[in-house]
Amino acid sequence: MYGARVLSVDVEVDRREFTVRAALEVADGERVALFGPSGAGKTTVLEAIAGLVTLRGHVSLSDRVLTSTSEHVDVPPWRRRVGLLRQDPGLFPHLSVRANLLYARSAREDELAELAAQLDIAALLSAMPARLSGGQRHRVALGRLLLAHCDALLLDEPFASLDAALRRSLTALVKDISSERMVASVLVTHQLADAQAFADRLAVIDEGLILQIGAPDEVVLRPASRRVAELVGYLGFVPAGGAPGSAAGVVAGVHPERVIAGADPDRGLVVTGTVTAARPSGAGWEADVLAGDATFTCRLPSRPVAQLAVTVLDPPYFAADGVLLTPGQHIRSA
Amino acid sequence: MSIAGAAIIWIALLGPVITLITRMSPGDIWTALTGAGNLDPLLTSIESGLVTLGVLLLLCTPLAWMLARDRLPFPRIWEAGILCSLLLPPLVIGLLLVFMVGPYTWVGSVLDWVHQSATNTFLALVIAEVYESAPYYVLGARAAFASVDTGLEQQAGLLGDRPGRVFRRVTLPMAAPGLAMALAVSWARAIGAFGAVVIIAYHPFGIPMQIFTTLQETGLYSALPYALVLLVVALPLPMAAYVWSARAERRRRG
Numbered sequence: 001m002y003g004a005r006v007l008s009v010d011v012e013v014d015r016r017e018f019t020v021r022a023a024l025e026v027a028d029g030e031r032v033a034l035f036g037p038s039g040a041g042k043t044t045v046l047e048a049i050a051g052l053v054t055l056r057g058h059v060s061l062s063d064r065v066l067t068s069t070s071e072h073v074d075v076p077p078w079r080r081r082v083g084l085l086r087q088d089p090g091l092f093p094h095l096s097v098r099a100n101l102l103y104a105r106s107a108r109e110d111e112l113a114e115l116a117a118q119l120d121i122a123a124l125l126s127a128m129p130a131r132l133s134g135g136q137r138h139r140v141a142l143g144r145l146l147l148a149h150c151d152a153l154l155l156d157e158p159f160a161s162l163d164a165a166l167r168r169s170l171t172a173l174v175k176d177i178s179s180e181r182m183v184a185s186v187l188v189t190h191q192l193a194d195a196q197a198f199a200d201r202l203a204v205i206d207e208g209l210i211l212q213i214g215a216p217d218e219v220v221l222r223p224a225s226r227r228v229a230e231l232v233g234y235l236g237f238v239p240a241g242g243a244p245g246s247a248a249g250v251v252a253g254v255h256p257e258r259v260i261a262g263a264d265p266d267r268g269l270v271v272t273g274t275v276t277a278a279r280p281s282g283a284g285w286e287a288d289v290l291a292g293d294a295t296f297t298c299r300l301p302s303r304p305v306a307q308l309a310v311t312v313l314d315p316p317y318f319a320a321d322g323v324l325l326t327p328g329q330h331i332r333s334a
Numbered sequence: 335m336s337i338a339g340a341a342i343i344w345i346a347l348l349g350p351v352i353t354l355i356t357r358m359s360p361g362d363i364w365t366a367l368t369g370a371g372n373l374d375p376l377l378t379s380i381e382s383g384l385v386t387l388g389v390l391l392l393l394c395t396p397l398a399w400m401l402a403r404d405r406l407p408f409p410r411i412w413e414a415g416i417l418c419s420l421l422l423p424p425l426v427i428g429l430l431l432v433f434m435v436g437p438y439t440w441v442g443s444v445l446d447w448v449h450q451s452a453t454n455t456f457l458a459l460v461i462a463e464v465y466e467s468a469p470y471y472v473l474g475a476r477a478a479f480a481s482v483d484t485g486l487e488q489q490a491g492l493l494g495d496r497p498g499r500v501f502r503r504v505t506l507p508m509a510a511p512g513l514a515m516a517l518a519v520s521w522a523r524a525i526g527a528f529g530a531v532v533i534i535a536y537h538p539f540g541i542p543m544q545i546f547t548t549l550q551e552t553g554l555y556s557a558l559p560y561a562l563v564l565l566v567v568a569l570p571l572p573m574a575a576y577v578w579s580a581r582a583e584r585r586r587r588g
Contacts, residue, residue, distance in 0.1 A: 050492060077491045090489040093586045094507045103503075104493040128588030148493050 007152050007184040011048045011057035011067070013041075013208075020044045020208035026152070029182035031175060033199035033216075035189055036231060041208040042188040046154045049186070050084050051077040061151050061184075081106075083150030085158040089141035091129035097140050098125040104148035111147060119143045119173070135166045142174060146181065153178055153185040160191070171198050192232055196220070204228050220255075221314070226322040229253040236289075236296020238271050240317055249320030251294075256286065258313045259298035268313040271296075275304045354561055363559045375544035376563055382456065382540060383525040386463040390471045390520055395513075398475030399505075403484070420469035424529025427465050431534050435461060454537045462530035467523035471516050478512025479505065511579035518572035525568045541567070 007026040012019055020041035026032050034042045047053045051066065051074070059067040061082070066075045091100050101112060116122040119139045129137060138158060145153060155174065159167040175198055178185040187198050195202055196216040203213040204223075211231075212224040223229035226237065237251040252269050263270040273291030280286075287304040288297050298310055317325040345352070367373060399405075406412050422430075435441040435452035445452055452458045482505050490500040506513075528542040536543065541564045549557040 052488065076496075077488070078494050078496050080492070081494075082492065084489070084492050086485070088485060090483075090485055092486060092490070092504060092508075094582070103490070106494060128586060130586055131588035144493070 006060075006062060007049070007186070008058070008060045009045065009049055011045070011055045011059060013044050013048050013053055013055045015041065015044060015208065018208045020048075022048070022205070022208075022210050024186075024203060024210065024213070026184040026186060028184060029179055030201070031178055031185045031187065031199045032201045032203060032213075033187045033189060033195035034203050034205055034210075035192060035195040036205035038190055040205045042190075042205055043156050044208075045205070046084065046156050046186060046188055049152070049154055050082050051075060051080050081149070081151045082154060083145035083148060083152070084154045084156065085138070085141055085145060086156045087158060087160050089137040089158070091132075091137055091140055091144075093129050095129075096125070097121065097127050097129065097132070100129065100140055101125075101143050101147055103144060106149050107144075107147040115143050115146060118177070134162050135170065138162070138170055139173075142170075142177070146177065150183065153183050155185065155187040157189050159194070160189070167194065168197065174198070192220070204231055206231060222316050222324060223253065224324050226251075226253070226318045229255075229316060229318070233257075234316075236294060236298075237318070238269070238291050238294040238296055238312070240269065250325065251318050252312060252315040253318065254296040254298065254312050254315060256297045256299045258315070259300070259310050260313065261300050261302075261304070261308070261310055263309045264311040268311045269315050270309060270311050272307070272309045275306055275308050278304050351565065354558060354565070357555075358558050358562060362555070363562060365559075367559065367563065375539040375541050375560070376567060378456070378459070378538050379525050379540035379542075379564070380567060382459045382463055383521060385460050386467060386524040387517060387521060389460070389464050390468060390517070394468055394472045395475055398472050398516075399479050399501075401472070401476045402479035416469050416472050419465070420473070424466050424527065425533065426529075428462060428530035428533025431461065431465060431530060436534070453534050455535070456538060458535035459531060459538065459540060462533075462535050463524040463527045466527040466530050467520040470523050471520035474516025474519055475509075475513055478509040478516060481512060482508045511582045514575035514579055518575035521571045522568055526564065 006028060007024075009025070010023040012021050017039075018041070022041070022045045024032065024034075024045070034045060036042050044053060048055045048057075048067075049059055051059075055067060056069045057067070058065070058069070061080070064075070065071065065073050066080050066082075067073060091097075092103065095103070098112070101107065101116070102109060112125075113122070116125060119142065121136060121139050121143060124132060124136060124140070129140070132140065141158075153174070158174075159170050162170065171194055174185070177183075187195065189195050189198075199216055201213055202216040202219045204211045204219060206227060211228050212219055219228070220232050223232055223234070229237075234253040234255050236254040238254060240250040240252045254271075260267070263272075271289075271291050273289040275287045276290050276295070277288040278285055281299055284299055284301045285303050286297060286299050287308070288295060289304075289308055289310070300310075319325055401409060401412060401416075419427075432453070433439065435445070435458075437446065437451060437453060442452060445457075450457055452461055486504055486508070487500050490504045491497070495503060525540075526542055527540075528546065531540065531543060532546065539547070541560055545557045545560045545564070548560060
């Protein structure tokens with residue numbers, strides 16, 4: 001059984017374009033997803049935790065200080081007991097699956113059979129990595145980290161190159177195992193669905209700054225700012241003029257999947273507009289709508305008509321400076 | 335290109351070897367090799383070649399690794415230096431070595447102080463072979479190390495290996511086929527070294543010098559058996575390296 005451990009990160013890492021500043025705490029067995037666009041600094045945060053980049057600040061894992069610029073501590077990567085799983089699973093091609101799994105000196109052979117069965121790789125132990133499929137390679141790489149008894153799991157978009165079904169099953173597997181073994185885990189991804197499926201908490205990062213941390217639902221339904229809203233999929237902002245007594249400059253965020261056809265003022269903000277483009281999307285239709293000066297995109301179950309009234313379900317409202325208004329605040333501030 | 339075209343080129347490249355074999359009778363070979371002291375040049379070549387390989391492994395492998403991993407400041411300058419020594423004709427290397435380590439240089443004085451000399455000695459032969467073969471080894475070994483994914487080394491480190499263990503368990507085994515090929519090429523260069531050797535290590539005779547003096551003293555036909563011996567002695571190591579590299583590659587592919 002593993003002892004209690006908390007991953008604590010408060011770092012600054014200089015990059016050519018900007019400085020990554022991240023503060024994050026991950027509790028024992030907790031799963032946090034770092035979500036943001038490409039180049040936002042997500043991987044840099046993981047590399048800072050793993051000791052692979054030069055940084056200022058503090059990283060600790062339970063009672064072990066891994067990096068502290070004030071205390072002049074910088075534990076080298078090979079003593080951190082932090083596992084990193086990247087998109088390239090990084091199996092050693094000259095070693096068999098079995099030798100890969102038992103690579104770490106802390107790996108115990110008596111745990112191999114049980115773990116191999118759990119990961120469904122028991123039949124592959126004598127195979128060479130080149131013979132494995134993409135999913136099998138990731139399972140072996142995950143097994144190798146688990147047998148190494150890492151105190152924290154860092155997952156850098158590990159399954160991004162796999163198809164959606166395999167990605168889902170592997171994400172679920174990692175989720176189950178990290179919970180079962182009570183390992184603090186951090187997943188980096190630019191796929192919101194992956195982040196939501198994996199994480200207890202979601203941290204949105206952009207240009208090196210963590211903009212919001214919270215439960216995935218909270219972040220998606222109540223993004224802290226317009227920028228966060230854009231990153232989590234809001235495809236339009238309409239003036240909140242439709243809401244009675246709205247302040248000037250206040251806008252409502254429109255998430256394409258939180259729009260229903262027809263006017264239902266009891267459930268949200270009613271918006272009328274002209275459909276400028278419509279295309280099939282999944283089992284329904286996606287439409288670009290022009291409402292006054294604003295445009296937004298929404299998904300509807302059937303082909304939209306030219307003039308459209310829709311209800312944006314319980315939308316988040318943002319002040320003119322882009323900050324989220326608390327429920328009702330957009331009306332009170334009028 | 336058709337198979338026939340490839341075969342023509344292949345045979346043309348093998349032309350000297352085919353000529354060598356077809357020009358000699360077993361009697362010629364027997365006569366050349368059974369004379370008193372006739373195998374001495376062969377032993378000298380093997381000994382000096384093996385010592386040269388040892389020197390290359392010991393001194394040039396770290397340099398090749400540092401070049402491959404960009405551990406040196408201004409790496410292009412370092413690489414340009416290696417290329418310069420590659421481009422120097424062996425004869426010129428020999429001439430310059432006289433000015434560098436000959437008896438009237440400070441290196442020569444130091445060697446003289448310990449009763450050694452870098453001209454016309456076994457040491458001189460090894461120095462000449464090292465200078466002729468080192469650039470081939472450094473460039474080959476550099477390519478071998480560069481082919482190893484640094485992500486794998488990083489992963490090995492995160493799994494608890496110190497850099498020394500990472501090198502032993504990941505870098506070296508993965509670069510080994512390329513290193514073996516680089517070593518094989520260097521061996522061929524060392525054992526066949528002549529240009530620098532003829533200037534600073536006329537004695538003791540290795541096989542190339544034996545071929546040269548036999549050619550001068552007794553003619554073309556008398557020199558050919560030694561050429562065959564050179565081929566037979568030089569070939570097994572590169573062949574073994576080639577076969578081993580191919581097997582290692584097959585094993586990786588599962």
